[in-house]
Amino acid sequence: AxxxxxxxxxVILSEAASLELGCNYSYGGTVNLFWYVQYPGxxxxxxxxxxxxxxxxxxxxxxxxxxxxxKFSFNLRKPSVQxxxxxxxxxxxxxxxxxxxFYFGTGTSLTVIP
Amino acid sequence: xxxxxxxxxxxxKTRGQQVTLSCxxxxxxxxVSWYQQTPGQGLQxxxxxxxxxxxxxxxxxxRFSGRQFSNSRSEMNVxxxxxxxxxxxxxxxxxxxAYEQYFGPGTRLTVT
Numbered sequence: 001a002x003x004x005x006x007x008x009x010x011v012i013l014s015e016a017a018s019l020e021l022g023c024n025y026s027y028g029g030t031v032n033l034f035w036y037v038q039y040p041g042x043x044x045x046x047x048x049x050x051x052x053x054x055x056x057x058x059x060x061x062x063x064x065x066x067x068x069x070x071k072f073s074f075n076l077r078k079p080s081v082q083x084x085x086x087x088x089x090x091x092x093x094x095x096x097x098x099x100x101x102f103y104f105g106t107g108t109s110l111t112v113i114p
Numbered sequence: 115x116x117x118x119x120x121x122x123x124x125x126x127k128t129r130g131q132q133v134t135l136s137c138x139x140x141x142x143x144x145x146v147s148w149y150q151q152t153p154g155q156g157l158q159x160x161x162x163x164x165x166x167x168x169x170x171x172x173x174x175x176x177r178f179s180g181r182q183f184s185n186s187r188s189e190m191n192v193x194x195x196x197x198x199x200x201x202x203x204x205x206x207x208x209x210x211x212a213y214e215q216y217f218g219p220g221t222r223l224t225v226t
Contacts, residue, residue, distance in 0.1 A: 034214060044204065044217040051212065090157065091214075100211040101170040102147065106156035 002027045002098040005103040006091055009070050010114035014113050021108050023065075023091030031095040033074040035065055038088045047089070050074065061085070066088075083114045115140055118218035120205050126224045132193040135221045139186050139207030145169075146188040147215060148180060151202040160203075163188055193221075200225045 003026040013019060025031065035047040052082025057069040065076045074091060091105040121137045127133050139146050147170075148160040159172035163182035182188045186207075192199055202222050207213035 104157040
């Protein structure tokens with residue numbers, strides 16, 4: 001079965017700092033990769049996704065992620081965070097080799113200090 | 115299009131009772147998945163239904179069951195509730211296998 005690791009459990013940044021959240025998955029082959037965000041009191045929403053093509057994908061609100069197949073990674077980045085980015089971030093992986101089931105990481109809680 | 119809807123939004127039950135949660139997917143989506151979300155555990159996958167058939171199942175005891183109807187609406191049932199079942203239960207739908215999931219607001223279940 002697939003497993004997804006998010007090594008940063010809690011991240012605290014000041015506004016304007018750069019962000020990078022790690023995501024690694026265990027099972028190779030064809031994968032579809034996602035980052036979801038859960039703002040306080042809101043439901044999970046899709047931040048960005050990768051299915052194929054350019055490994056650098058851009059999402060909403062200035063976020064981007066890079067798929068590095070050799071490292072089984074899909075790290076999330078943002079050059080300058082804002083207070084409104086305070087949220088929980090989840091990485092997810094799916095693919096035909098694992099029954100197309102979604103596998104989620106345990107999440108990273110980001111707090112941005114104004 | 116309307117998003118994924120879940121009812122009820124909040125529920126308080128006592129140990130030993132059973133509960134049924136409902137999920138209506140986005141129109142046209144045939145896949146519905148259920149997750150349990152607890153602090154520190156992230157999203158734990160319960161099961162996925164596609165066209166009324168359970169396609170995938172997570173590692174939860176048999177007290178957790180689900181079903182999907184012909185209109186793609188889904189229900190999840192938990193019998194003999196335990197304190198540890200207190201959680202946010204999320205439903206997500208997608209159009210097919212190679213698509214992203216869209217989440218509902220969740221049902222907050224508290225077991226006392």
